[in-house]
Amino acid sequence: MLMETLLRVLIGGIANGAIYAAVAVGFSVIYRSGRVFNIAQGELLMIATFMCMALFGTGMNHWLAILLTAIAMGLLGLLIERLMLRPLVGQSEMALFMATLGLLLILNGLGTIVFGTEPRLFPDVLGTERWRLGGIAIKESNVLGTALVVVTVVALAWFFRSTRTGLFMTAVAESHQIARSLGVSVTRSIGLSWAISGVVATIAAVAFMSGRSVSPDIATIAFVALPVVLLSGLETVGGVLLGGLIVGVGQSMAARWLDPYTEGGASLIFPFALMMVILIIKPQGLFGWKRVERI
Amino acid sequence: MQQASQNTNPSAPPPPLLSVTNVEVRYQGSILVLKNVSLTVGEGEIVALLGSNGAGKTTTLKSISSLIQSEEGEVTEGQIFFSDAPIHNQDPVVTVRRGLVQVMEGRRVLEHMSVEQNLIVASAPIKASRQQLNAALEEVYGIFPILSSFRHRQSGYLSGGQQQMLVIGRALMAKPRLLLLDEPSLGLSPIIVTAIFESIARINRELGTSILLVEQNAKVALNIAHRGYVLENGRIVMEGTREELLGNEDLKEFYLGISASGGRRSFKDIKQYRRRRRWLG
Ligand SMILES: Nc1ncnc2c1ncn2[C@@H]1O[C@H](COP(=O)(O)OP(=O)(O)O)[C@@H](O)[C@H]1O
Ligand SMILES: [Mg+2]
Numbered sequence: 001m002l003m004e005t006l007l008r009v010l011i012g013g014i015a016n017g018a019i020y021a022a023v024a025v026g027f028s029v030i031y032r033s034g035r036v037f038n039i040a041q042g043e044l045l046m047i048a049t050f051m052c053m054a055l056f057g058t059g060m061n062h063w064l065a066i067l068l069t070a071i072a073m074g075l076l077g078l079l080i081e082r083l084m085l086r087p088l089v090g091q092s093e094m095a096l097f098m099a100t101l102g103l104l105l106i107l108n109g110l111g112t113i114v115f116g117t118e119p120r121l122f123p124d125v126l127g128t129e130r131w132r133l134g135g136i137a138i139k140e141s142n143v144l145g146t147a148l149v150v151v152t153v154v155a156l157a158w159f160f161r162s163t164r165t166g167l168f169m170t171a172v173a174e175s176h177q178i179a180r181s182l183g184v185s186v187t188r189s190i191g192l193s194w195a196i197s198g199v200v201a202t203i204a205a206v207a208f209m210s211g212r213s214v215s216p217d218i219a220t221i222a223f224v225a226l227p228v229v230l231l232s233g234l235e236t237v238g239g240v241l242l243g244g245l246i247v248g249v250g251q252s253m254a255a256r257w258l259d260p261y262t263e264g265g266a267s268l269i270f271p272f273a274l275m276m277v278i279l280i281i282k283p284q285g286l287f288g289w290k291r292v293e294r295i
Numbered sequence: 296m297q298q299a300s301q302n303t304n305p306s307a308p309p310p311p312l313l314s315v316t317n318v319e320v321r322y323q324g325s326i327l328v329l330k331n332v333s334l335t336v337g338e339g340e341i342v343a344l345l346g347s348n349g350a351g352k353t354t355t356l357k358s359i360s361s362l363i364q365s366e367e368g369e370v371t372e373g374q375i376f377f378s379d380a381p382i383h384n385q386d387p388v389v390t391v392r393r394g395l396v397q398v399m400e401g402r403r404v405l406e407h408m409s410v411e412q413n414l415i416v417a418s419a420p421i422k423a424s425r426q427q428l429n430a431a432l433e434e435v436y437g438i439f440p441i442l443s444s445f446r447h448r449q450s451g452y453l454s455g456g457q458q459q460m461l462v463i464g465r466a467l468m469a470k471p472r473l474l475l476l477d478e479p480s481l482g483l484s485p486i487i488v489t490a491i492f493e494s495i496a497r498i499n500r501e502l503g504t505s506i507l508l509v510e511q512n513a514k515v516a517l518n519i520a521h522r523g524y525v526l527e528n529g530r531i532v533m534e535g536t537r538e539e540l541l542g543n544e545d546l547k548e549f550y551l552g553i554s555a556s557g558g559r560r561s562f563k564d565i566k567q568y569r570r571r572r573r574w575l576g
Contacts, residue, residue, distance in 0.1 A: 170407075174405045177365055178399070180362065181403075
């Protein structure tokens with residue numbers, strides 16, 4: 001009985017952790033290149049979700065619709081960078097952050113106007129099977145969605161470590177000045193990171209929304225991804241998987257065992273409390289870059 | 296010999312690879328740091344730019360490479376030409392692509408990346424195939440074999456000398472025609488400095504790379520340089536060939552000051568030394 005509950009809690013936690021990781025990785029890709037804390041990451045997820053649904057509505061093949069959305073989101077990322085962030089080059093990190101806050105409000109408003117506030121059903125693109133594991137049902141879409149996120153994050157981590165373009169972007173993450181002195185175009189890297197982030201938002205939408213009822217509020221999921229990214233460390237790519245897992249499972253445990261006594265408060269507070277504790281012990285997060293002191 | 300060449304080639308000698316002419320540099324549009332600085336680096340030369348702390352050496356290099364832009368610095372008068380094209384106040388990435396690479400002061404490795412990743416990043420300006428990239432890596436490893444044995448080590452954890460070798464080797468990945476080196480001896484032990492300066496001379500000799508070498512350590516720089524300039528308070532106050540500078544009384548006295556530092560010295564000596572140090576230190 002306890003075993004079964006535990007398993008159920010774990011499975012739910014992992015599925016949630018995957019979406020947090022997917023949003024968090026979009027966050028860290030942008031932060032690394034431009035030191036911009038893109039608070040509007042959740043809005044990108046929301047736009048991707050509704051763009052997909054709008055295309056599904058035309059009756060086209062689901063995978064074609066997803067591909068088109070990914071391309072459009074990549075272009076939207078480039079456009080945002082070009083129109084909102086590049087003019088602010090050289091401004092303080094606070095100014096850049098405020099720009100993304102503006103972006104959040106614009107996209108949020110736009111989402112509500114275009115898509116309305118009524119929840120709608122996102123089609124079951126990842127399948128409707130229910131598999132059984134130790135007496136509990138697991139949704140096929142959750143398993144495939146989690147796998148999709150893991151593959152995406154691992155692929156991104158590989159890209160930043162092993163391809164030339166990825167290494168240029170990692171160099172930009174280390175130091176704009178060094179990158180520039182080596183002939184690496186910083187603006188190109190930042191633009192590319194926004195494009196990647198747009199595409200990742202599309203993958204996250206497909207991975208998590210499949211078979212769920214969605215409304216523009218889904219953007220608020222990014223607020224839980226925020227502790228995940230700080231917990232994992234702002235510069236890490238692969239590390240968000242562990243951060244997402246910890247927050248997702250921890251939150252799911254808090255929801256099962258603490259929420260009954262706290263009127264649902266524990267699971268809301270948990271990610272932030274955990275983040276605070278980690279940041280006190282390890283300010284750069286689990287896998288973030290600690291600046292090596294040089295003599 | 297000279298006459299013969301004059302007879303066969305009546306035109307002027309070829310223009311230098313780098314020419315800085317009457318350059319004035321300001322930060323934030325007002326802080327005047329370089330005044331009327333002129334210098335040249337010829338094809339295949341090692342030229343030393345000497346001067347004490349705050350003289351404007353780094354500013355000179357950064358105005359050539361255009362890296363002053365990220366510090367709101369600007370060339371406000373004069374011109375800088377590199378292989379016959381003006382390069383001042385342009386995008387620093389374009390300058391690197393043209394074949395002019397600056398190695399910044401302070402061993403600026405990409406500290407979370409491995410030695411080899413540092414090198415690969417620096418191949419950005421050349422559109423290298425996989426084979427060309429490997430050949431470029433092997434060339435750097437040939438000059439600095441220690442980098443080869445540490446190729447997978449995180450560069451932030453290398454010793455100071457190894458980091459200095461890495462940043463110089465890294466600059467070679469772009470196949471530069473001119474290298475700007477900013478105080479490669481800073482904070483390193485004499486043995487390491489000797490090894491590094493031997494490598495710099497070798498790069499110049501074997502790869503034919505021209506070098507503008509900024510140093511506070513005049514002795515070690517003039518050991519390998521063909522010519523030199525002395526910068527003080529943002530102005531060039533002395534220039535000459537290696538022999539001329541080594542024969543210069545002020546420089547000589549400075550060296551004597553250093554070699555005599557083991558013995559007793561009067562306060563007057565120290566004052567004298569400090570004054571010399573202002574431009575030679
Ligand atoms: N970014 C900057 N803004 C304003 N002044 C600067 C800046 N960088 C250097 N300076 C000033 O320019 C002068 C020369 O500095 P620098 O070129 O670094 O000298 P050096 O390399 O010879 O030690 C110094 O007085 C320094 O304070
Ligand atoms: Mg300096």
